[in-house]
Amino acid sequence: MKRDVELKTLQRKLKVIFKDERLLDVAVTHSSYANQKKNIGYNERLEFLGDSVLQLIITEYLFKNYKNKSEGELSRKRSLIVCENSLFEVAQKWELGQYINMSKGEELTGGRDRISILADCVEAVIAAIYLDKGIEVIKEFVIRNFFNIIEKAMKDEIILDYKTKLQEKLQERGDVEIIYDLLKYEGPPHRRKFYTQVKLNDKILGHGSGYSKKQAEQNAAKEAIKIMEEDNE
Numbered sequence: 001m002k003r004d005v006e007l008k009t010l011q012r013k014l015k016v017i018f019k020d021e022r023l024l025d026v027a028v029t030h031s032s033y034a035n036q037k038k039n040i041g042y043n044e045r046l047e048f049l050g051d052s053v054l055q056l057i058i059t060e061y062l063f064k065n066y067k068n069k070s071e072g073e074l075s076r077k078r079s080l081i082v083c084e085n086s087l088f089e090v091a092q093k094w095e096l097g098q099y100i101n102m103s104k105g106e107e108l109t110g111g112r113d114r115i116s117i118l119a120d121c122v123e124a125v126i127a128a129i130y131l132d133k134g135i136e137v138i139k140e141f142v143i144r145n146f147f148n149i150i151e152k153a154m155k156d157e158i159i160l161d162y163k164t165k166l167q168e169k170l171q172e173r174g175d176v177e178i179i180y181d182l183l184k185y186e187g188p189p190h191r192r193k194f195y196t197q198v199k200l201n202d203k204i205l206g207h208g209s210g211y212s213k214k215q216a217e218q219n220a221a222k223e224a225i226k227i228m229e230e231d232n233e
Helices: 002-014 021-027 044-065 071-081 084-094 104-108 115-133 135-154 162-171 213-232
Strands: 178-186 193-200 203-210
Touching (some): 002 084, 021 044, 021 115, 044 071, 044 115, 071 135, 084 115, 115 135, 162 213, 178 213, 193 213
């Protein structure tokens, strides 16, 4: 009964009502959960299909709407729109993590917030909608949910590596030494959260947190870039 309620709630968030609700259930079932059960479907095959469906829809949209862009530029923009970070952004908008069936072990090690798991689930959901509703419905769904990401990509506002971007911005002023400090960490070993700050010449530029040092540093750099851009406006 609890699962039925979860799936109904997720469909309301997606604004899609499935004819075959089982497709959605499989799309948000991780292999770790299926491995502990008998005869339970999980989402890896749907991810495979969803990746291709997403690529096709975004490719067609860019081809039709950006006629002045070259093939090479469109390819680069598409790679940003369908990258793992962009899919993760969509998953966060849907609050998808709370609906995923996964093992207790996977959950305890941060699975509900893991970028790769959430990105894969988005692809699987896209495939499930395509199979349940057909190509026209999934086209509308993808463009509606990825529109802001498409706009950001076409304006060069999507950054995959914030640390490198920050380095480039600061080096425009000359040679600089950027330092990332680990301020603290908290939580058990399997669910540790890190807090960092980024500094330039003892001046704090930004703070960040994440479930790895790398993620925390990237988020600190992201905040620093945002503050710099706001100061320049």
